[in-house]
Amino acid sequence: MLNYDLVVVGGGPAGMAAALQAKEEGVEKIVILERAETLGGILEQCIHTGFGLHYFGEELSGPEYAGRFIAEVEKTDIDVYTDTMVLDVSKDNVVTAVNNRDGLIQIKAIAVVLAMGCRERPRGALSIAGSRPAGVMTAGTAQKYVNIDGYMPGKKVVILGSGDIGLIMARRMTLEGAEVKVVCELMPYSGGLKRNIVQCLDDFGIPLRLSCTVIATHGKERLEGVTIANVDENLKPIPGTEQYIECDTLLLSVGLIPENELSNGVGIELDRVTGGPVVDEYRETLHKGIFACGNVLQVHDLVDYVTEESKIAGKGAANYIFGKKQDGTFINTKGVNGVRYIVPQRVNIENEEDVKLYFRVGQVYKGAKVVVECDGNILSSKKKVMLAPGEMENVKITPEMLKNMNKNSEITVRIEE
Amino acid sequence: MKKNLICVSCPLGCPIEVEIENGEILSVTGNTCKRGDKYARDELTNPVRSLTTTVKLIGGTLPVVPVKSSKPVPKDKMFQCMKLINEASINASVKIGDVVIKDILGSGADIVVTNNDNGK
Ligand SMILES: Cc1cc2nc3c(=O)[nH]c(=O)nc-3n(C[C@H](O)[C@H](O)[C@H](O)COP(=O)(O)OP(=O)(O)OC[C@H]3O[C@@H](n4cnc5c(N)ncnc54)[C@H](O)[C@@H]3O)c2cc1C
Ligand code: SF4
Numbered sequence: 001m002l003n004y005d006l007v008v009v010g011g012g013p014a015g016m017a018a019a020l021q022a023k024e025e026g027v028e029k030i031v032i033l034e035r036a037e038t039l040g041g042i043l044e045q046c047i048h049t050g051f052g053l054h055y056f057g058e059e060l061s062g063p064e065y066a067g068r069f070i071a072e073v074e075k076t077d078i079d080v081y082t083d084t085m086v087l088d089v090s091k092d093n094v095v096t097a098v099n100n101r102d103g104l105i106q107i108k109a110i111a112v113v114l115a116m117g118c119r120e121r122p123r124g125a126l127s128i129a130g131s132r133p134a135g136v137m138t139a140g141t142a143q144k145y146v147n148i149d150g151y152m153p154g155k156k157v158v159i160l161g162s163g164d165i166g167l168i169m170a171r172r173m174t175l176e177g178a179e180v181k182v183v184c185e186l187m188p189y190s191g192g193l194k195r196n197i198v199q200c201l202d203d204f205g206i207p208l209r210l211s212c213t214v215i216a217t218h219g220k221e222r223l224e225g226v227t228i229a230n231v232d233e234n235l236k237p238i239p240g241t242e243q244y245i246e247c248d249t250l251l252l253s254v255g256l257i258p259e260n261e262l263s264n265g266v267g268i269e270l271d272r273v274t275g276g277p278v279v280d281e282y283r284e285t286l287h288k289g290i291f292a293c294g295n296v297l298q299v300h301d302l303v304d305y306v307t308e309e310s311k312i313a314g315k316g317a318a319n320y321i322f323g324k325k326q327d328g329t330f331i332n333t334k335g336v337n338g339v340r341y342i343v344p345q346r347v348n349i350e351n352e353e354d355v356k357l358y359f360r361v362g363q364v365y366k367g368a369k370v371v372v373e374c375d376g377n378i379l380s381s382k383k384k385v386m387l388a389p390g391e392m393e394n395v396k397i398t399p400e401m402l403k404n405m406n407k408n409s410e411i412t413v414r415i416e417e
Numbered sequence: 418m419k420k421n422l423i424c425v426s427c428p429l430g431c432p433i434e435v436e437i438e439n440g441e442i443l444s445v446t447g448n449t450c451k452r453g454d455k456y457a458r459d460e461l462t463n464p465v466r467s468l469t470t471t472v473k474l475i476g477g478t479l480p481v482v483p484v485k486s487s488k489p490v491p492k493d494k495m496f497q498c499m500k501l502i503n504e505a506s507i508n509a510s511v512k513i514g515d516v517v518i519k520d521i522l523g524s525g526a527d528i529v530v531t532n533n534d535n536g537k
Contacts, residue, residue: 147471
């Protein structure tokens with residue numbers, strides 16, 4: 001059995017930032033385990049620009065953003081095992097992985113950072129009639145085909161779901177000569193960024209149909225077409241609105257889910273809303289010494305926030321390894337009235353640093369206030385020009401605020417219109 | 418003549434209305450901040466977009482390598498740029514910043530590599 005102070009599972013932006021921060025804090029033996037051929041995670045296939053505006057102050061493409069962290073990792077003595085799949089994390093922090101070179105590897109770790117990212121909701125999560133012809137795939141799979149494998153999966157495309165990956169792929173496939181016929185969105189609004197709707201759809205005259213879904217696929221071996229229909233306010237297809245559209249490719253962009261099979265294996269408690277582990281302000285899960293960050297914790301749309309969050313986890317892991325992380329008194333945070341969830345879900349009131357609470361709202365608000373309250377006291381209240389489900393927000397809790405709390409306190413964040 | 422735009426300079430996405438007479442911009446309204454005004458004027462006089470795509474890589478670990486325009490290119494030249502880029506190729510190894518096509522279509526933008534590939 002190998003011994004490391006810190007094992008990081010996943011070498012995307014989250015894993016790399018956590019490992020680098022732990023190194024900076026003085027942790028000696030660190031290893032990153034990554035199942036793909038290279039570090040970088042999903043960013044390797046996100047070749048469009050728009051990454052790093054917050055963190056580096058410039059617009060980078062996904063591979064460029066990842067490249068900066070890969071270069072940093074290479075400068076350190078952090079061990080990297082690529083082509084290595086983690087199979088299990090045990091209750092006593094033994095990580096089991098497998099690769100072609102070493103076969104089965106077991107590593108005893110003092111601390112573990114989970115940074116496995118997320119995956120796309122597959123077709124199974126939808127109710128679409130028809131057999132399963134070739135040509136139906138997630139938008140992320142198509143992104144990999146086009147941007148990594150250099151191969152166009154189709155010529156006539158329909159996209160279901162107006163999430164950002166779907167929008168980005170609408171532009172990408174159009175530039176490569178495909179005809180994107182329509183983007184159908186089940187909801188009456190798009191979850192994608194406005195700038196993506198303008199630059200990926202409007203620029204190319206691609207129609208976005210809201211309150212509309214795909215109800216059937218046609219074709220035996222290869223997709224030949226789909227039937228779309230409008231939906232009512234209960235999201236049920238409206239009879240008589242069906243329309244047949246000829247296409248050879250259907251891309252699904254219907255949401256992301258944190259990849260938590262390993263967390264489930266250890267029995268880590270998950271948040272029902274985020275789909276990721278319940279964590280404290282250092283991103284430690286309820287299992288001692290196991291931390292989580294990046295998309296495995298909550299689905300992020302800005303990689304800059306992934307980096308920020310992962311540095312916190314890296315610092316937390318370092319503190320744990322050095323025995324500096326005290327037990328303390330933990331209280332819960334709770335999103336109410338329009339706030340769907342908060343990460344972290346728990347905060348140590350003995351903490352002596354500022355804590356940022358990240359949250360998402362359930363609908364679009366204009367000119368509403370974000371109010372933070374504890375035990376009947378308003379801690380802060382701030383007016384926001386705009387709040388949207390697609391944009392992650394945060395509020396700050398200071399050590400002074402925490403000092404006045406006790407073990408029965410609860411911090412709530414709510415929206416007031 | 419009135420023209421409606423959506424400012425994409427920040428996530429707010431303000432709807433902007435521009436009054437034009439004989440090719441001259443008379444007024445810009447609907448923007449919440451100054452950036453919206455600039456966006457609208459640029460968009461109507463010289464719309465530009467960043468271009469990202471891939472180029473054929475010879476002898477690389479992967480068959481293609483991602484590239485971007487070093488600065489935005491005129492919107493109406495995007496497909497012409499794509500055609501040139503799809504006809505081009507580059508030999509491994511390549512690194513971030515390598516130039517594939519200089520001053521594409523006289524736009525002043527270079528097409529540069531955005532990932533490293535040390536080749537097979
Ligand atoms: C298809 C897709 C497209 C996206 N496009 C964009 C975009 O255009 N813009 C944007 O800002 N964000 C995008 N995102 C969100 C993006 O994932 C995040 O911004 C960021 O990359 C998340 O970083 P991460 O390190 O948490 O996850 P990832 O980048 O996904 O990295 C996780 C890593 O863990 C590895 N891993 C997982 N399980 C194991 C295991 N058992 N053993 C070993 N290794 C494992 C994976 O191989 C991967 O390399 C996209 C997400 C997806 C899924
Ligand atoms: S006008 Fe200003 S506030 Fe409105 S979208 Fe543009 S940059 Fe944002």
